[in-house]
Amino acid sequence: MISAAVHAKDVNIAIVGGGLMGREIAAAIQRWPALIDHPVRPRLTAVCDINPDALAWFDQIDTVTTKVTDYHELVNDDSIDVIYIAVRHDLHEQLYVDTISAGKSLLAEKPFGIDRAASETILAAARAHPESFVRCSSEIPFYPGAQWAINYVRSGALGRILEARNSFRHSSDLDVNKPLNWKRQNKYCGKAGVMNDLGLHVWHVPLRLGWHPERVYGVLQNIVAVRPGLSGELEPCDTWDNAVIHSWARHDGCEFPLTTEMKRIDPGQKNSWEFEAVGLDGGVRFSTSNPKAVDVFTTADIPGIGREQSWQRIEVGSQSIWPTVTGGIFEAGFSDSILQMWASFLAEREGALGERFGCVRPEEAAFTHRIFDAAILSQQSGAAQVP
Numbered sequence: 366m367i368s369a370a371v372h373a374k375d376v377n378i379a380i381v382g383g384g385l386m387g388r389e390i391a392a393a394i395q396r397w398p399a400l401i402d403h404p405v406r407p408r409l410t411a412v413c414d415i416n417p418d419a420l421a422w423f424d425q426i427d428t429v430t431t432k433v434t435d436y437h438e439l440v441n442d443d444s445i446d447v448i449y450i451a452v453r454h455d456l457h458e459q460l461y462v463d464t465i466s467a468g469k470s471l472l473a474e475k476p477f478g479i480d481r482a483a484s485e486t487i488l489a490a491a492r493a494h495p496e497s498f499v500r501c502s503s504e505i506p507f508y509p510g511a512q513w514a515i516n517y518v519r520s521g522a523l524g525r526i527l528e529a530r531n532s533f534r535h536s537s538d539l540d541v542n543k544p545l546n547w548k549r550q551n552k553y554c555g556k557a558g559v560m561n562d563l564g565l566h567v568w569h570v571p572l573r574l575g576w577h578p579e580r581v582y583g584v585l586q587n588i589v590a591v592r593p594g595l596s597g598e599l600e601p602c603d604t605w606d607n608a609v610i611h612s613w614a615r616h617d618g619c620e621f622p623l624t625t626e627m628k629r630i631d632p633g634q635k636n637s638w639e640f641e642a643v644g645l646d647g648g649v650r651f652s653t654s655n656p657k658a659v660d661v662f663t664t665a666d667i668p669g670i671g672r673e674q675s676w677q678r679i680e681v682g683s684q685s686i687w688p689t690v691t692g693g694i695f696e697a698g699f700s701d702s703i704l705q706m707w708a709s710f711l712a713e714r715e716g717a718l719g720e721r722f723g724c725v726r727p728e729e730a731a732f733t734h735r736i737f738d739a740a741i742l743s744q745q746s747g748a749a750q751v752p
């Protein structure tokens with residue numbers, strides 16, 4: 366039935382930060398008609414960037430009628446309902462708190478403040494302003510295969526969990542001569558480095574499954590310590606490049622090892638997000654490297670052979686949490702996961718998400734900074750730390 370779009374509620378969106386992610390989100394919103402019977406019809410009406418050249422890109426989107434260089438103009442604009450903010454980490458606290466305090470809804474970007482103190486200030490603002498619906502961006506779990514894996518764990522099919530792993534790895538920094546940018550400097554990225562970049566992506570699913578790490582061991586590497594700056598001279602590149610966090614979590618009361626990996630320098634990888642959980646009765650594995658496939662571990666009676674262990678491959682197709690016009694057998698990709706994340710965010714804002722998977726909550730985002738702090742302390746002390 367293609368009818369609900371007629372009754373969908375209009376919601377006006379503004380973007381602050383018209384860089385990599387600001388454009389990605391703007392493009393995703395243009396694909397909204399792909400969603401079937403969504404309760405909201407978003408319109409991107411306004412964009413802010415301190416760089417006027419970045420604003421020019423948005424000329425190609427007809428609904429954008431406001432372009433400004435000072436975000437206060439959007440925060441104070443009564444016509445705007447929701448603001449998505451994608452700026453440097455050191456700017457998160459001020460911009461998020463100002464947006465929340467003005468009563469606007471906010472889809473924040475990770476890492477939800479540059480450090481634990483900033484994230485707790487943002488969390489306090491969100492609690493003080495319940496009229497502002499606040500969530501944090503983490504799109505990869507909205508891949509159909511990731512949803513399949515999450516639902517499989519929730520079904521109890523794994524039995525007692527033996528171990529789980531969630532990783533996000535790329536090799537964008539393999540070239541040691543790649544110029545320095547804000548993401549590679551502690552003062553802009555934060556002292557958690559790669560954990561601030563990739564950490565929320567690998568903790569969203571574990572935390573939503575109720576896997577809160579009780580003890581944390583951090584294994585952190587700063588592999589490339591200097592990079593060419595704007596002048597061409599070598600400058601300090603002081604962020605952690607790779608981080609592995611080993612931890613103990615609990616499922617149905619039983620402890621199990623939970624590992625998260627966040628790597629900028631992992632040769633051969635290009636934005637590969639992987640989730641794997643194995644239990645006594647079953648297992649499940651999904652990687653964005655193979656977006657249609659979910660591997661499921663089971664034991665089966667094979668005629669003439671007997672009981673065998675086997676990993677089986679299931680092709681999951683295109684559908685995630687919100688139905689789309691896309692053919693069910695087609696495959697999904699990064700921009701589909703962004704669209705699904707926004708479908709989840711705006712549906713939850715209307716109280717219409719139901720049991721579907723939701724975006725990262727402020728409490729979850731703030732808790733990831735406790736995990737990162739514990740990992741840094743563990744790296745320094747050589748001992749496990751409690752987040």
Ligand SMILES: NC(=O)c1ccc[n+]([C@@H]2O[C@H](COP(=O)([O-])OP(=O)(O)OC[C@H]3O[C@@H](n4cnc5c(N)ncnc54)[C@H](O)[C@@H]3O)[C@@H](O)[C@H]2O)c1
Nearest residue numbers: 382383384385386387413414415416419451452474475502
């Ligand atoms: N969810 C994801 O997959 C994902 C991927 C990449 C980055 N991010 C996050 O998105 C955020 C932005 O990253 P990016 O890669 O888009 O950065 P970017 O550098 O490409 O873009 C940032 C933009 O913000 C603008 N800006 C700076 N200060 C501003 C201000 N005061 N007001 C308005 N605009 C301002 C800059 O001019 C720039 O155009 C970061 O928090 C980053 O961690 C998320």
